[in-house]
Amino acid sequence: MTATDEPVLFRTAGRAAHITLNRPGAVNALSHEMVRRIDEALTAWEHDPAVQTVVVTGAGERGLCAGGDIRSIHDDARDGDGSASAAFWRDEYRLNARIARYPKPYVAVMDGIVMGGGVGISAHGSVRIVTERSRIAMPETGIGFVPDVGGTYLLALAPGELGTHLALTGAQIGAGDALLCGLADHYLPCTGLGAFLDDLAEKPVRDALRRHVQPSPQGELTERREWIDGCYSADTVEDIVNRLLDHGTPATKDAAQTLLTKSPTALKVTLAALRRARRLGPLEAVLDQEYRVSCAALLHPDLVEGIRAQVIDKDRDPHWSPATLVEVTDTGVDRFFAPLGERELGLAGPGTGSEVAW
16 A cells, blocks of 8 residues: 555645545545544644644545445444444544644635535534535434434534534535534635645644635525424424424425435434433533444444445435334433443543634
8 A cells, every 4th residue: 555545644734734534436434544543643743843733634526524434334233243333433533522622723624525424523623614615414314323423512503403404304505504504614715725725834824714715605594594493493303394394385395305214213313312412511421422322323223224225235215114203212212322331432521621722
């Protein structure tokens, strides 16, 4: 394997250190090895006074990162004991928390596709850049899974019920809506990214941003806030679907129909996880909850079936179990949040906060 074949590349340029996710054929999907290498680099750079800024980008033209390596998770859940996936998530979620608390500016270039684990590697950073090509989503309910990598934390903080809409439907959003929802901070046209990154080698982040940031294009969600807030504030997924259908517009009908294609169990667990996340407080506590939910999902048939239908066989015809929302009981949902005992992630605790000055 040559240096350029490595799944993640590291280099320094002036005062900036660069992480390049380097699996362009898989839209830079994250593997366990990549997570470990990124964590090692962050450790080295944290203690290197020559490094003032960390920058993460993705190789190729398609995007920063399409998510985690879900084929491996499918195989582990189907044929293994789930321990490999649990170990991956343990290190990935710890990396997400570390990015959020990193003591130096962490600049994430969220160009192109940024989904699932790609959101985790970027949206917890202190400086998050979107472009006109950004397509950001947490599409987990479509594979029988639940938003993780701190996704329920981020979406729970979005204005009104926008986060609930995005979490349940898995809808993709562009730059303007990412800014509205708090998933990004600044807009740059993709043609200006090269000059911006060059400036980071010589200038503090604030000065480079001042030179290159531009007003963002208008998003779509602002005009939909009335029905999103009204419909998704319902207490149950069934009531959300009914409100969407009763609202009677093409957009709400489409949203309802989208929900009805997702895993019923994943929808109900996702709604519960978001509502609980709003009460849990810091990111670390939410990541602890997400780890419980993710480990429980390994034991549920919808995860294997969802990945099979969407990624392996690509027939787009998952057979969920249970098949309907009404069949998913409160007891069934509660099992996803059961404590793990000695296997807990255990991130939450005193002294988790920090301020980044840049």
